[in-house]
Amino acid sequence: MSGTSDLAEGAAGRRRPRGSAPPGAGGRPYPSPEPTPRRYVFVYAVHYFFMKTKMTGFFQTCFYFGYTAMLCLGLAVLCGALGYLASAAFVRRIYRSIKCD
Helix, strand or coil: CCCCCCEEECHHHCEEECCCCCCCCCCCCCCCCCCCHHHHHHHHHHHHHHHCCCCCCHHHHHHHHHHHHHHHHHHHHHHHHHHHHHHHHHHHHHHHCCCCC
């Protein structure tokens, strides 16, 4: 095609509006809105802080939520790494079984 167009080439030759999310992305913003283990842990930590502990004061609160945030970040990295490694191993395994002549 010649000239400019308001459409970009998408998957399988389909046209999509320029600037829209690529196929499969779903247009989801980062961070993802899906519940993740780190969010469950952090929400439970907030609940535990207000309902079970008797902590008062600025420094206790800062330390509690600071360490909780670091734990949740570590959990997110761990889950992301495990997911990546598992999917990479799966892709390697299925492509290894394909015979190319």
